[in-house]
Amino acid sequence: MPFPDYRTALVTGASSGIGAAVVRRFRQEGLEVHAVARSGDALAALAAETGCIAHAIDVCDRDAIARLLASLQVDILVNNAGVDRPRKFLEAEAGDIDLLVDVNLRAVLHLCRLVVPGMVARDRGHVVNISSIAAAYNFGGNSTYHATKAAVSMLSSQLRIDAFGKRVRVTEICPGRIATDIFAHVHGDTPETRARFLDGFELPEAKDVADAIAFAIAAPVAVNIGHIEITPTLQVPGGLSTARPPSAPGG
Numbered sequence: 001m002p003f004p005d006y007r008t009a010l011v012t013g014a015s016s017g018i019g020a021a022v023v024r025r026f027r028q029e030g031l032e033v034h035a036v037a038r039s040g041d042a043l044a045a046l047a048a049e050t051g052c053i054a055h056a057i058d059v060c061d062r063d064a065i066a067r068l069l070a071s072l073q074v075d076i077l078v079n080n081a082g083v084d085r086p087r088k089f090l091e092a093e094a095g096d097i098d099l100l101v102d103v104n105l106r107a108v109l110h111l112c113r114l115v116v117p118g119m120v121a122r123d124r125g126h127v128v129n130i131s132s133i134a135a136a137y138n139f140g141g142n143s144t145y146h147a148t149k150a151a152v153s154m155l156s157s158q159l160r161i162d163a164f165g166k167r168v169r170v171t172e173i174c175p176g177r178i179a180t181d182i183f184a185h186v187h188g189d190t191p192e193t194r195a196r197f198l199d200g201f202e203l204p205e206a207k208d209v210a211d212a213i214a215f216a217i218a219a220p221v222a223v224n225i226g227h228i229e230i231t232p233t234l235q236v237p238g239g240l241s242t243a244r245p246p247s248a249p250g251g
């Protein structure tokens with residue numbers, strides 16, 4: 001269903017990066033956009049710039065989210081808020097596991113629980129879930145992040161089953177490395193972080209992801225774009241490791 005058929009969007013993680021770019025893009029399309037994140041100042045600046053409606057809410061605050069949604073008919077839901085705590089799983093910390101499950105998965109499930117039934121009843125809606133290439137591929141990093149994003153990926157296809165017969169579209173966006181502040185947020189805002197993840201690389205920007213989301217939304221109502229993977233041209237996932245047992249020569 002093209003943009004003019006939608007009125008209201010809700011974007012989580014709107015205070016920076018991909019979320020803020022999606023808010024800007026949606027506002028250009030004339031949507032009423034509800035922007036959710038914890039950073040009130042950044043949201044206020046985005047509201048002043050774009051005319052979006054700022055909600056300084058933690059997506060894990062289930063009551064606050066329910067209060068917000070009680071008076072909203074959301075046509076487009078963008079589950080974008082996400083965090084990472086990179087660490088080998090063998091060294092995982094309990095609090096990190098809880099945080100990643102709460103923000104990356106539990107909040108997404110509750111937002112869908114609160115929003116999708118209304119879309120089904122109105123025969124109109126579009127859910128955009130931002131997962132990651134970590135949902136589909138194995139690479140060293142953080143197994144909890146991979147697990148939460150894989151769950152969001154599966155939820156995205158399950159929603160299509162649950163809303164079958166209604167014009168509720170679901171798009172999973174799987175970004176590879178995108179030039180946002182996520183690396184500063186995760187590893188610290190230092191020259192070392194920039195050198196490791198950003199400097200000298202040719203990377204897609206948040207706006208490129210927002211444009212891909214807009215493409216999926218602008219498609220005719222008969223078209224559901226279910227999955228978009230966006231990586232740098234100069235990035236490929238994958239790899240295969242084979243180790244000798246420690247007791248073997250060379251192991």
Ligand SMILES: NC(=O)c1ccc[n+]([C@@H]2O[C@H](COP(=O)([O-])OP(=O)(O)OC[C@H]3O[C@@H](n4cnc5c(N)ncnc54)[C@H](OP(=O)(O)O)[C@@H]3O)[C@@H](O)[C@H]2O)c1
Binds near residue numbers: 040082178
């Ligand atoms: N950039 C990449 O390379 C990349 C790659 C793969 C997947 N992704 C995914 O893309 C999404 C957006 O990432 P980004 O690159 O734009 O990162 P970002 O700049 O760090 O943005 C993350 C957003 O999530 C919000 N957020 C975090 N915890 C929250 C909470 N408890 N409640 C509400 N909002 C919360 C942050 O806002 P506050 O701190 O103000 O709450 C911020 O607006 C994430 O789901 C991420 O996993 C990114």
